Amino acid sequence: MDGMMLDTASPGKSEMDEILTLEEMRERYPGEWVLIGCTELDPEMRIIRGRILAHSLDRDEIYRQIPLSLLVDDQIVALAVEYMGEVPEDVVVVL
């Protein structure tokens, strides 16, 4: 795996406990894929703040970190996978 997976079982203050804005996430994990525990979304479902649950250069590794049992959390209102880099201008989606 290219990135560091955060140990969700770690007690005490850790990187995962920190609530960041999307801009702060982009500054901290440039060019990486992140699994975000969103703590705040706007009415159009844009991410305002959240906690980084995992990050990696490998998008599929992040997908695999999505828990199979999505339990209710006091703070997290949604999970999201986001890319923290610039999308190339010439991207074309062909199925």
Place this chain on the structure above:
Amino acid sequence: MSTRHYRLSSFPQRKLLLVRAAVGPERGIPIRLNLLLDTGARYTLLPVEIVRAVGCDIRSPLRRIPVMTAQGVIQAPIVEVPWFHCLGQRIEKWPVIAHTLPPESFVDGLLGMDFLTRFQVTILLDQARSAEIILRVPD
């Protein structure tokens, strides 16, 4: 009927249209998605890992349909997610194709015509500088 307007995001350089959506399990927190608005797609398509996370068993799909991919034709499963929310509309037990697009697509999946044709839909593009979708939905 009521009319609702939603601003669309676009990327990169305003060439493709993005909508935000959410899919969720019967109990638990939802997963928020970035979907490509694709009027060329018959069905909404979501990643395998995400439909599994909301409780779907892709080994027992409703049915399979042929999907053309870069690797050739595959038989992709159609599964029913517990609920799907997009453009202010929540739909219970929504059938979607379970297929993971390559990372280079930079989207989680596709919002297809199966969703759009449930409503009266108008897509407004202002020389690709801004984009808006208008839904007319029953009251």
